[in-house]
Amino acid sequence: MQIRAVSQAELGRENPASHPGSAELIPENIPTHPERIPTHPLLRIASASTRNPVAPSPPLPRHASAPPHRHPSPIFPPARRSSSPARLPAPSHPQPAALHPAAPPLPVQALPGTTKSQSPPTPIFPPARRSSSPARLPAPSHPQPAALHPAAPPLPVQALPGTTKSQSPPWRSGAPWSLRMKRTPFFRLCTLFRERSLLKDSIHTSIEEQVAMFLLVVGHNTRFRALQPTFRRSIEVISRYFKAVLYVVGELRDEMIRPPSTQIHPKIQENNRFNPYFKDCIGAIDGTHVLARVPKNISAAFRGRKEGTTQNVMAAVDFDLKFTYVLAGWEGSAHDALVLADAVERDDGLSLPPGKVYLVDAGYGVKPGFLPPYRKTRYHLKEYGGGNNPENYKELFNLRHSSLRITIERAFAAYKNRWKFVYNKPFHPYKTQVKVVIACAILHNWVLQFGEDEYFPPEET
Known part of the structure; x- marks a missing residue:
């Protein structure tokens, strides 16, 4: 390794003759230890594969130009400095109409519900027109939806208990999250x-x-x-x-679920079919089964004549379809007469005004304050349809008894149509289920203050 001084003439800046002290003899016997090499900017390390010193290159003349082969002409010319930004010339494209002449329009097949005279105009997409204002597409002329998609007939709806086929279920009308x-x-x-x-x-x-x-x-x-x-x-x-x-x-239970009035109801007083035979009736009593979710260890007691586990709910309503008493929590296997006996014996149970009666079905039996129909005799209204008129006094009594007691069937139908919690199996503990059954009855009476709505089935006489 040899170390020598580089003059300014070799760098192409000055002539060594004008600065005689700038070029010095290059020492050749300098030790090759790296840590002893001087770090002057005008010194450089020249390494060679042999020990012979490297011959210095001849200095260039002062105003000599570089060989033409060492500096080829640039491919891109140097950028032109300007205060304003460069602007590219606008491309001059030929007009679309000149390159693509309008083809003859294809035959258009008439859509269903339209005629061939209503075919779309040709050309479908006219050539773009250059303008300083933004282009505006023409409004599409689509056919009427009624012509393409005629209204489908409504699907048949199976009638629910207490409703008719002409009356669609209330949960299918209106918003799904009503x-x-x-x-x-x-x-x-x-x-x-x-x-x-x-x-x-x-x-x-x-x-x-x-x-x-x-x-x-x-x-x-x-x-x-x-x-x-x-x-x-x-x-x-x-x-x-x-x-x-x-x-x-x-x-709101004591305020919304109140005992019925002891006065004769207008529905009885103004109808000769019921007055004076049922002038002491203040309401009707019946039971309904509500699906319940209970633990397996007690599920056997909640399985009765209905499918699945249920709770037996007894209720009393007046002739305005309002609940006057509700008792929930009994097992589905309990008999209606047992539930009624428990309701009467309670301190806050069912009240029986003296001289007044409730209409009940044959399952409750004959008791003071409760009026059931005749046994082993036609009773339901559908049994008297189609000209099957009553043949004796027992059938006549059962027909009018059923016409009045249908009130509680309408109340239960509206109750279950409105609140799906009592119509399907719930997802809450059993104690919460019992409370919700009573709360739904309270809300049922609250809604009735503002009149009947679509959840109440029509009255049958």
Whole structure:
């Protein structure tokens, strides 16, 4: 390895003759240790494969130009400096009409419900017209949807108990997430809770939203997780508000479920078929089975004549379809007479005004204050249709008895049509199921204050 000084003339800057001290003798016997090599910028290390010193290259003349073969001409010319940005020339494309002449229009087949004279104009897409204003596409002229897709006939609907075939189920009409009541009773109910301080608005949830959560659960028998996309709340929040609304609805029990009036009802007083034979009747009593979800160790007691596990709910209604007494919680295998006896013996049970009677079916038996029909005699209204008139006084009594007692069947039909919680098997503990059954009866009476709606089946006489 040899170390020598590089003069300015070799760098092409100055002539060594003008600066005689710039070129010096290059020492050749410099040790080759790296740590002893000087680091002056004008020194460089020249390595060779042999030990012979490298001969210095001859200096270039002062104003000599580089060989032409060492600096080829650039492929791209140097950019031209300018204060304004460069602008590319606008391309001059030929007109589309010149390159692509309009082809003759293809034959258009007439659409169903249209004629050939209504075919679309040609050409379908005219050539674009250059303009300073933005282009506007013409409005498409589509055929009427009624011509392409005629209205399909409605699907046949099977009639439910207490309804007719001409009356479609209420849950198929309207929004799928309906609150099972109209706007007026809903907002009146929320206002009542707010005025009595039964519920309070929170930072994130209003009273209306809390009540809507409860109504959607009992009205459609949905799980809490199914309401998460609707209300943007967690399962814990929805469960907490459900329990809160269930409690405050139960607080209205003494106010909404009251004993019937002892006065003669106008339905009896103004009808010669019932007056004076049923002038002392104040309502009807019957039982209904509500599907229940219970543990397996006690499920045998809840299996009766109905399919699955149920609870036997006894209710009394007046002739305005309002519940006057509700007793829930009995097993499905319990007899109706046993449930009635328990209701009478309770301290807060069924009240029997003196001289008044309730209409009951033959399963309850003959007891003071309860009027059943004649046994082993035609009773139901459908047995007297088609000209099958009563033949004796027993059949005549049973016919008019059935015409009045049908009131409780209509009440149960509206009750189960409105609240799917009592129509399907619920997803809550059994104690909660019993409370919801009573709460739905309270809301049933609340809605009736504003008149009957589509959930009530028509009356049959």
